[in-house]
Amino acid sequence: MDLLYNFLLNRYIFLSLAKQDATDMKEFIKHCQFHHLVLNGSTFYES
Amino acid sequence: MGQLSTNHDELNIEQLQPKDKEKVFATFGPEQGMVVYDRGIRRRLAQMLQGDMRWMRMSYSLLFALPGAVMLLYGDEIGMGDDLRLPERVSVRIPMQWDTSVNGGFSSVNPSALVRMPVAESTFGYKQVNVKAQKKDSLSLLQHITSLIRLQREHLDIGHGKYTILDVHPASVFALAFEFEGKVLLTLHNLSDEPCTVVLEQYKHTVLEEIYSDGNEYHKRKKHQRLFMHGYGFRWFFIQSAKNAKQSLKYAVRSDII
Numbered sequence: 001m002d003l004l005y006n007f008l009l010n011r012y013i014f015l016s017l018a019k020q021d022a023t024d025m026k027e028f029i030k031h032c033q034f035h036h037l038v039l040n041g042s043t044f045y046e047s
Numbered sequence: 048m049g050q051l052s053t054n055h056d057e058l059n060i061e062q063l064q065p066k067d068k069e070k071v072f073a074t075f076g077p078e079q080g081m082v083v084y085d086r087g088i089r090r091r092l093a094q095m096l097q098g099d100m101r102w103m104r105m106s107y108s109l110l111f112a113l114p115g116a117v118m119l120l121y122g123d124e125i126g127m128g129d130d131l132r133l134p135e136r137v138s139v140r141i142p143m144q145w146d147t148s149v150n151g152g153f154s155s156v157n158p159s160a161l162v163r164m165p166v167a168e169s170t171f172g173y174k175q176v177n178v179k180a181q182k183k184d185s186l187s188l189l190q191h192i193t194s195l196i197r198l199q200r201e202h203l204d205i206g207h208g209k210y211t212i213l214d215v216h217p218a219s220v221f222a223l224a225f226e227f228e229g230k231v232l233l234t235l236h237n238l239s240d241e242p243c244t245v246v247l248e249q250y251k252h253t254v255l256e257e258i259y260s261d262g263n264e265y266h267k268r269k270k271h272q273r274l275f276m277h278g279y280g281f282r283w284f285f286i287q288s289a290k291n292a293k294q295s296l297k298y299a300v301r302s303d304i305i
Contacts, residue, residue: 011060015067017096017106018074020239022221024067026212033212 056120056136057087058095080131089138093126093171100126101279104191104261105236108281111195112223112234114210124192125181128171133163141166144173151177186262198259198283202232217243220276224286231286240278247272250286259283 009028016025060071075081075095076088083089096102103126111117122143129138142165145152151165151173158164166172181187199205208227215222219239225232233255237243250272260282274282 008062010058011063011071013109014058014060014071014075015063016221016238018071020241021218022236022238023218026221030212 056139057083057089059087061086083135089129089131089136091120091127091129091139091171092123093176094128098126098170099279100188101261101277102240103188105238105279105281107188107192107195108234108259108261108283109221109236111199112205112236112281112283114205117199119192124189125176125178126171126188127176128166128169130166137163144177146177146179147174152179194259205232208232213247213249215245215247217245219243220245222247233284233286235274235276235280235282235284237276237278237280242278242280243276245274245276247274253286255284255286257282257284
């Protein structure tokens, strides 16, 4: 489950860049923190 | 940022809501042939960000400011483009652009013998975008990425400390604070091309020591909770209580990356 969330972070970053609004990525990361999901920059990539 | 970057060779946005998908496609893959498998964008970051150096610099700074290890796709460190004439995801798998010599310095063989041709004539081709030129240019994307790597190596707070997302206005600003061994590292990124001012109520009675920014002129006052941000601006600070400010030099970064 952790990995699934990490893969998703990348999408929310791009969504925030597209909207020029950080809300979506902020909410996503907060959601991960709340559920103790590990965020790791390396998983911005998806193999 | 796999490729803020895009999950290696495709920005897969499959799990987003339909209206959000539409927004991302419209912004980063608006033309026919840019979208692949109805779920992703087969472009490199530099072209998705329209070659806008401010936007690219801010995006990479954001990548390095987030928790965890950073991975970059080869060529993204200099802002290489893609070749949409190639099929599917092969569009981003073009030869590395080292210099302006034959084949962009990737190989000295006769170009007709290459399996894949380098991009030469485009704005993002090797005649315009290459490692050799960017090594000599202190304002290049390559130098920026180099500075970010040094910054992250020297400050292990990133990725190791407890991090907090700060609620700041305007909504275009992403503010993240890391706490590590009694220090606080604060990073601010303005995702909008419009300048703004951020109010940091959380850090009254503190001293902000700027350690990296987008390089534009900022007023570096010792105590400032109202921070101006340029469009696509970014600023990195150490925060300390006023009484400990004198010790801040202890944590100052190397002068060559300020």
